[in-house]
Amino acid sequence: MEKGKGLARRWAVELPDASSSSPTVPDPPGFTRSAPDADDAAGARQRKDSETAWKAQKAWEVAQAPFKNLMMMGFMMWMAGSTVHLFSIGITFSALWQPLNAFRSVGKVFEPFKDPRVDTIAPKLLFTALNLAAMGLGVWKLNTLGLLPTNPSDWVSSLAPARMHLYRICDRAAKSQDIHWTVTDKQPLAFRSFTSFPPPFPWWPPSPPKPFTHHLRGPGRPPPTLLRVHSPLPPAAPAAAPVGRPPFGPCVPPVRRRHTITMPSNCAIVVAIAIFVVIILSASHAVTGARVGTMMIRQPSSVLMFREAPAFRNSPECGAADGDGRVDIAMTLDANYLRGTMAAVLSILQHTACPESVAFHFLTADADDHGLAAALRASFPFLDLRVYRFDPSRVRDRISRSVRQELDQPLNYARVYLADTLPPDVRRVTYLDSDVIVVDDVRTLASVDLAGHVVAAPEYCHANFSNYFTDAFWSHPALNGTFHGRRPCYFNTGVMVMDVDKWRAGGYTRRVEEWMAVQKRRRIYHLGSLPPFLLVFAGHIRAVDHRWNQHGLGGDNVEGRCRGLHPGPISLLHWSGKGKPWLRLDARRPCSVDYLWAPYDLYRYSSPVIDEW
Template identity: 75%
Template sequence: MAALLMALLLVVATAASASPIRRVDVIRLPSSSLSSSASAPPSFREAPAFRNGEECPPRGSPEGRVDIAMTLDANYLRGTVAAVFSILQHTACPESVAFHFLVAGAPPRRGPGPGPGTAADDDPLAAIRATFPYLDPSVHRFDPSRVRGRISRSVRHALDQPLNYARIYLADTLPAGVRRVLYLDSDVVVVDDVRKLWSVDLGDRHVVAAPEYCHANFTKYFTDAFWSDAGLRAAFRGRRPCYFNTGVMVMDVARWRRGGYTRRVEEWMAVQKRKRIYHLGSLPPFLLVLAGDIKPVDHRWNQHGLGGDNMEGRCRNLHPGPVSLLHWSGKGKPWLRLDSRKPCTVDYLWAPYDLYKAAATALEE
């Protein structure tokens, strides 16, 4: 798989240097196949069991544990499965990775995995357990009512869903024993050992580490009403704010709790309800609190924007440089574009991690 990925990366990079990436056509499936797969519940192939290398601590040992938090939602389940598969495949210590899934409402009752003839169509957690039967993920309830009254309409409906705001409440949701967590969106694949990102040095004061993009036009993330208000724009006084993407970030949970960062983010969400100061979901309040005061991480850990812009999701090139994590942030998701038979070239870098059974059947045909 690693050799295949490197070959795909080379092909995509070569295409990017030659000309802008465009959508390409693939083999069309019979309409009967499409209709039957669309109505069937999601079903995934069982992933192989990945085991720790000799240099890793014993399974279950707190030493060397990597805590990863992701939201779990039926609409993004296919992406979540691919992300988990990619993480386990590329780390030397897969049994040391502890997954924490945040679900809306009460978590499903713990029990044995689905048996023969049972479907995991309305239970994303059941699908995760069936696909990765050797994992023992933690499930944490996120109450949507906690944030529903704080959400303001954004440029894209998907950004307005309560689970999109769950990352703000990680420190309140995770157990007290979790002192550091890597938060990942469901539209990523990791093609390097995740322990390298997890172990970033946050120093004595930083709360969050993430790739930082100081060349981006930071002003566009806020409205004219924000920049014209001297009191509001003073929030960035003494800082050099740069854009960072909250879909990939390492968080010192203990420092977040001590610093009251949840409350600080909520305060900006309250300002937004009174006076529209931004247009993009949960990202801007994070920027208001933390931009210019995070630990910057190498850009290889978030090749973001592969889903295009938030309005149309047009195809985009890979950024120059090495790649450790690919992120389809934006409107276009690789599984939807592949299913529509109008994928972008970069979507073929996601496809090797797609365990969706219908996709495997389509490739075989």
């Protein structure tokens, strides 16, 4: 038999044509086609219920947070004492300023828990009530320090001019007192009397009157003589009155009268307190902030809070600023990170040979961005900058909670939509976070050869890549199969060079959004906007030298502990993580690397501000 003969197929399987009229093959016993769909629907409902319960629980935790601060503030007020000094004044004004700032940011505080199925009205009411109690505690402390105008002496300038009345006092000792009584609106202050005693014998010459000054106000000095004052001076005094003695008519029996010292009206006190609250509110516009842990996040909103940077000019080797030599830098613009943005811009301009060829593109989520842009233009009058409005509603429904609340802010996802936001003339852009300092010429990074890739960034293949995703991701073959055929490595999205044209042509915004939708259903990561980038680009980026991202200087995402520099040359310092240099410097707990950021800080310290207690 020839080779190969006898190996023909002895059987074949013929599958029915779904388009034919043959009956459908029935399901095996115990199996229904709707079971997987039912399981997915039940799982989705369970995830939604758990997410709703988590939001409700967190909303109540945030609402009860002012109570802890209230107890601590009360203890600090008790420790400060009732005397007026720097510490007691700082404690009191901090107790008043924190509730006022909380009232202004109630909506932002509860925005992460906004859900049709979560009732945030009751937590908001509790949050407001506790802050009102804290404000009342601060007002009470002001009163104990004597800083509230609740005494009559605080209103002397608004009282009527003093009037002079003359009175005569007669007592049982047969002595006569002619009194000069100075009265201001029925409030006796002092009187001066001339006392004459009768001679012991008829032939004894009368003694000259002796003047006495009686103060009717003061500690431990009650005015009992007021009960015996009567007979005011007649309208017309006799002309023959001796000099130095007031003329009086005959002494009449004493009449007991009660004189009361009236307090200022309640209306005046209310007006004074209202003026004080207005002053505090106007002062809060200079430095506003939110407390994170034990540190204060400043929200600089005044143009005058930052110094003006020096003007930077191109060197002769630079070409035209609007030609091929232009470098486009994209950053986010936020009130909480404005101080970091100022330092980053200054470092870029200071270390590049062509500062006039650098164009800055800022994305902001604030509806009123004129104040932030004005602050930038005031500090950098010659800066080429453009501000774009990023709509937070575009991404808010796609965000799922992460290990740190700052990572869940819509502006943190603005880098996904850079290609859709920047104008068509921007073909390549370098994206930088607001917590970086560039100590090298940024043109070297911006001009890196992409070699056909969409994104270029420093790549770290020694990092444990599996830590960036949950067990649910790695246990699902259809999900982790996205990395088949490539060697995924971690890269930080805070420093990237992007080919905007290829991003638009490849539809990478839609690809990132698809993974964000998967995250909403299955919970496959915990680190905000970073994992979707890794899912799309890890293993498919152009690697850049590590010197262009000395990341992790802000510590981890939970505690923000201090970290040192990595070995090797440095071109860019990145305070990624929870700790930010300006916060740690203000809190007087800086790390050693924070002193590398301080020379680029343009913040104007016009007066000492107590940020924490």
